[in-house]
Amino acid sequence: MQQKRYKALANSLQAAARWGRRPYGAELLLFFGVLLLKLYAFDLFIAVPNMKMNVYDVKIAIGTLALCSFWTLLLPLRGRFIALFAMNALFSAILYADLIYYRYFEDLISVPVLLQAGQVEALGGSIATLLEVKDFVLLADIPLLLGYAGLLAWKRRTAKPAAVSVAMPAATNAVAALPQRSKQPHWRAKAPRLLLSLALLTIGLMVTFGGINDAKRTWAKGLFESNWWNLSLYNVTGALGFHGYDLYRYAALHWLNAEAVSAETTSQVLAWTEQSGQSRAKLERDLSFGAYKGSNIILVQAEAFQNFMIGKSFNGQEITPNINKLVKSSAYFSSFYHQTAQGRTSDADFASNCSLQPLASGSVFIQYAGNEFQCLPQMLHNNGYYTSVFHAYEGSFWNRNTMYANMKYDAFVSKKQYELDEPIGWSLGDKSFFRQSLDQIAEQPQPFHSFLITLSSHHPYQIPAAEQTLSLGELEGTIMGDYLQAIHYVDEALGELIERLQQEGLWDHTIFAMYGDHDNSISDWSLFETFLGKPLNELEREQIVKQVPLLVHLPDDRYAGTYSSPSGQLDVAPTLLHLLGISSSELAMIGTPLITESMRQPQQNSKLVVLRNGAFTNGGVYYIPSADGLAEHGTCWNVAEQSPGELAPCLNLRADAQTELSMSDLLVIHNLIPELYDKSIVRAGSTQVAARK
Numbered sequence: 001m002q003q004k005r006y007k008a009l010a011n012s013l014q015a016a017a018r019w020g021r022r023p024y025g026a027e028l029l030l031f032f033g034v035l036l037l038k039l040y041a042f043d044l045f046i047a048v049p050n051m052k053m054n055v056y057d058v059k060i061a062i063g064t065l066a067l068c069s070f071w072t073l074l075l076p077l078r079g080r081f082i083a084l085f086a087m088n089a090l091f092s093a094i095l096y097a098d099l100i101y102y103r104y105f106e107d108l109i110s111v112p113v114l115l116q117a118g119q120v121e122a123l124g125g126s127i128a129t130l131l132e133v134k135d136f137v138l139l140a141d142i143p144l145l146l147g148y149a150g151l152l153a154w155k156r157r158t159a160k161p162a163a164v165s166v167a168m169p170a171a172t173n174a175v176a177a178l179p180q181r182s183k184q185p186h187w188r189a190k191a192p193r194l195l196l197s198l199a200l201l202t203i204g205l206m207v208t209f210g211g212i213n214d215a216k217r218t219w220a221k222g223l224f225e226s227n228w229w230n231l232s233l234y235n236v237t238g239a240l241g242f243h244g245y246d247l248y249r250y251a252a253l254h255w256l257n258a259e260a261v262s263a264e265t266t267s268q269v270l271a272w273t274e275q276s277g278q279s280r281a282k283l284e285r286d287l288s289f290g291a292y293k294g295s296n297i298i299l300v301q302a303e304a305f306q307n308f309m310i311g312k313s314f315n316g317q318e319i320t321p322n323i324n325k326l327v328k329s330s331a332y333f334s335s336f337y338h339q340t341a342q343g344r345t346s347d348a349d350f351a352s353n354c355s356l357q358p359l360a361s362g363s364v365f366i367q368y369a370g371n372e373f374q375c376l377p378q379m380l381h382n383n384g385y386y387t388s389v390f391h392a393y394e395g396s397f398w399n400r401n402t403m404y405a406n407m408k409y410d411a412f413v414s415k416k417q418y419e420l421d422e423p424i425g426w427s428l429g430d431k432s433f434f435r436q437s438l439d440q441i442a443e444q445p446q447p448f449h450s451f452l453i454t455l456s457s458h459h460p461y462q463i464p465a466a467e468q469t470l471s472l473g474e475l476e477g478t479i480m481g482d483y484l485q486a487i488h489y490v491d492e493a494l495g496e497l498i499e500r501l502q503q504e505g506l507w508d509h510t511i512f513a514m515y516g517d518h519d520n521s522i523s524d525w526s527l528f529e530t531f532l533g534k535p536l537n538e539l540e541r542e543q544i545v546k547q548v549p550l551l552v553h554l555p556d557d558r559y560a561g562t563y564s565s566p567s568g569q570l571d572v573a574p575t576l577l578h579l580l581g582i583s584s585s586e587l588a589m590i591g592t593p594l595i596t597e598s599m600r601q602p603q604q605n606s607k608l609v610v611l612r613n614g615a616f617t618n619g620g621v622y623y624i625p626s627a628d629g630l631a632e633h634g635t636c637w638n639v640a641e642q643s644p645g646e647l648a649p650c651l652n653l654r655a656d657a658q659t660e661l662s663m664s665d666l667l668v669i670h671n672l673i674p675e676l677y678d679k680s681i682v683r684a685g686s687t688q689v690a691a692r693k
Contacts, residue, residue, distance in 0.1 A: 107396025290581020
């Protein structure tokens with residue numbers, strides 16, 4: 001009887017030994033289960049609106065974990081335990097770091113963030129205030145697993161084989177007496193694990209990339225091309241998938257697809273930018289250079305604010321009465337073009353502040369936030385200005401946290417610093433936004449440079465009924481009607497801002513400038529024609545889409561008037577630096593100062609304004625490129641006659657336009673600015689920022 005019991009025990013031991021040698025087991029299921037719970041907890045903790053973890057996200061998470069762990073099945077049991085434990089610890093640490101970083105910056109940690117050390121250092125002593133007890137759920141299993149591993153190691157070391165053989169001699173004999181399986185060939189022993197590993201890899205690929213590709217074709221269409229927000233990518237790829245994609249994205253941009261720039265090309269870029277700088281240097285002999293030295297600057301970037309709104313009325317009502325009043329005492333540029341592409345608002349920000357062309361695809365703010373530029377806030381900072389930027393939305397949107405640190409702003413005031421007492425559209429209404437921003441601006445040391453980015457006129461233009469004060473007749477209830485109500489509200493907000501600047505005593509010591517960032521995305525031309533009361537030809541439509549207002553009010557109302565010569569967002573930074581007497585002739589900028597004595601006698605057909613899509617104008621002709629990109633298929637419009645003309649005048653200018661785009665791209669994509677220009681400029685900016693903090 002006892003012999004049977006020993007034999008049964010021997011069978012159990014042998015079965016357990018065989019199970020331990022199998023290429024699969026509970027350790028892999030445990031790895032999946034623990035990390036799925038952590039991913040769910042992470043999603044719960046960050047609580048991004050409209051991004052709650054659902055069935056799609058669980059599938060993507062399983063697929064991602066399969067791609068990360070399939071190879072461990074090829075390892076022996078001990079190696080598999082070690083590998084899975086190490087991955088669990090690494091992924092847990094990443095989620096924990098993401099959670100802390102998100103609470104401060106409303107974003108996930110990305111490669112550019114890690115390379116921009118100031119971003120992480122900004123957390124500093126704030127980390128303690130960002131921690132919550134529940135967060136340790138993400139790390140709770142790590143000490144338990146370490147303790148378990150230590151216990152097993154201790155038991156193994158203290159075990160006495162001799163005692164086991166004495167205690168169970170019959171069991172040992174029984175095991176020895178069992179029929180022995182013939183030794184399998186090496187490949188047969190490895191084959192099951194290899195097949196299972198390949199199966200897990202296949203499942204991971206199908207679930208992960210199949211799900212993401214479905215999303216890219218439907219609800220996430222265009223997301224990976226635009227890349228406007230890391231959290232939007234997280235919503236598609238999951239937390240671990242985001243970091244995998246972010247690493248791939250950075251490697252593709254900076255390593256895999258990066259081509260070395262030849263010395264000859266570098267010399268060409270330097271010669272071209274120096275030529276551009278020389279044209280600005282000539283204007284420094286103008287009486288306007290430095291005429292407003294030491295003045296404060298308030299620069300407003302107005303969301304989707306288009307030029308065709310200025311001076312217009314509908315049903316006897318002025319759409320922008322406050323701006324119309326401001327036009328009379330300001331330099332108003334009526335043929336001012338936005339030069340944005342896929343980056344939209346971020347492109348306008350980059351073009352206006354850094355005077356370089358945005359990218360044809362994607363956003364500089366996302367793809368090259370770690371590069372070195374010579375932008376307006378940095379130049380002002382280096383000349384004793386306190387620089388700040390205000391935007392009542394998530395600081396991580398368009399990767400602003402990283403980019404603004406690189407642009408050397410002293411302060412970035414984002415959504416979390418505002419009281420949302422007037423919710424409109426995407427966030428805070430512009431009236432409250434201006435009011436709360438000015439509360440802080442008034443306390444800043446002077447001279448200051450404050451950049452304010454509005455939001456209330458963002459598509460789809462949902463203004464509360466109480467703020468819809470226009471009577472729009474046939475446009476009532478249409479998207480154009482909603483747009484008019486939004487623009488009218490923003491105009492009222494700007495009026496209140498100007499009135500308070502006057503009351504605070506800042507108006508007479510401040511250069512106040514405002515420009516629109518991009519078009520309004522309304523595609524129904526019948527609505528435009530109803531508002532304007534006339535049919536529109538192709539050129540008029542193109543100009544409506546591309547033109548935004550630029551107004552620059554100077555403390556003494558000097559240079560007031562309307563100027564119709566073409567200009568663009570690349571001209572904003574050089575214009576402001578010129579007025580303050582800060583030379584931009586040795587900076588990597590493309591634009592031209594607009595406010596000079598010579599502007600009173602503008603020369604037609606002199607300045608070429610190049611748009612990112614390849615269109616351009618010099619005031620005399622306007623070139624509209626064709627969809628196929630072939631130069632000869634484009635249309636060359638005679639602006640004065642409002643009709644298509646001979647192609648030759650435009651083809652003669654096209655080479656210059658293409659050169660501007662390519663030279664700007666080389667500067668941005670290959671980070672040539674620190675190579676071409678004195679690095680002490682960049683180092684000086686960094687040193688002063690650190691000192692002020």
